[in-house]
Amino acid sequence: MKNSKSLFLALALLLASSFSAFAQLQSPALSPAASVSQVVGFTKISIDYSSPAVKGRKIFGEIEKYGVTWRAGANAQTVIEFSTPVSVGGKTLRAGKYSIFMTPAESGDWTVHLNSKAASVFAYMKDGKIDEEAVAKDDAVSFKASTKRGGNTERLQYHISAGDNKVATVTMAWEGVMVSFPVDTMVDQKMEQFKSQF
Template sequence: MKKQKLFLLAFALFISSTFAAMAQLQQPALSPAAAVSQVVGFTKISIDYSSPAVKGRKIFGEIEKYGVTWRAGANAQTIIEFSTGVNVGGKNLRAGKYSIFMTPTESGDWTVHLNSKAASVFAYMKDGKIDEEAVAKDDAVSFKATTERGGNTERLQYHISAHDNKIAHITMAWEGVKVTFPVDTQVDQKMEQFKSQF
C-alpha cells in the first residue's frame, strides 16, 4: 500500500511538472522579429522589423488599403538606423533611428515616410487605424519610391544593397511587390570634410 501511494505521488508530480513545462512553451510569433544590416561607405544601416506572412491573402489593396499609411511591417514599428548622417529623398538626415511608414497606391507610386520620432506605431493610432496627419507631422522626410511588381515573397523582407559602396538601396519585398529607395551615405562629402581638417 505504501509503495502504491509513493508511486501515485511520483506520477502526480511528473504530470504536474510536465503541464507546467508545457504552459511555459509559447507558440512561435505569427510575425517573427527580423533584422538586416549593412555597412555602406562609412555608414552602418540597420533595419529592425517584424515579418508577417501572406498566407494566401490579398495584402495590398485589401488588408493594407491603397492610399492608407501603413507601418511597413507588423507588431511594432519598423525602425531604420543610420550610424552617420545620410541623404534620403533629397534631404540630409542626422545619424539616428527613424520609423518607416509607407503609403501604398494601386498605380505603384508609393510614398515612404521616415519618421523622426521613431515613436511607437500605436502613438499614431486613431479610431483603430494610423492617423496619417500625425505621421506626416513627425516626418523627417517623405518621398516617392520605386515599385516593382512580380513574383511572390511569402514573408515580408527588407534588403540592403550597395553596388558602389556609396549609395545603399533599401528594398521592402512582400506579396508581389518590391518597394526600393536609395540612401546616399555621402562618402565623397565625408572624405572632403576629412581632408579639410589637414
C-alpha cells in the same frame, strides 16, 4: 518501501516540472521579428521589423488599402537606423532611428515616410487607423519610392544592398510588390571633412 516512495516522489516532481514548462510554451508569433543590417561606406544601416505572411490573402488594395498610410510591417513599428548622417529623399538625416511608414499606390510609385520620432505606431492610431496627418507632422522626410510588381514573396522582407559601397538600396518585398529607395551614405563628403582636419 522507502526507495519506491522516493522514486514516486521524483517522478511526480518531474511530471509537475514538465507540465509547468509546457504551460509556459507559447505558439510561434504569426509575424515573427526579423532584422537586417549592412555596412555601406562608413555607415551601418539596420532595419528591425516584423514579418507577416500572405497566407493566400490579397494584401495590397484590400488588407492594406491604396492611399492609406501603413506601418510597413506588422506588430510594432518598423525601424531603420543609421550609424552616421545619410542623405535620403534629397534631405540629410542625422544618425539615429527612424520609423518607416509607407503609403501604397495602385499604380506608380509609393510614398515612403521616415518618421523622426521613431515613436510607436500606436501613437499614431486614431479610430483604429493610422492618422496620416500625425505621421506627416513627424516626418523627417517623405518621398516617392520606385515600385516593381511581379513574383510573390510570402513573408514580408527587407533587403539592403551595398551597391557601390556609397549608395545603398533599401527594398521592402511582400506579396507581388517590391518598393526600393536609395540611401546615400555621403562617403565623399565624409572623406572631404576628414581631409580638411589635417
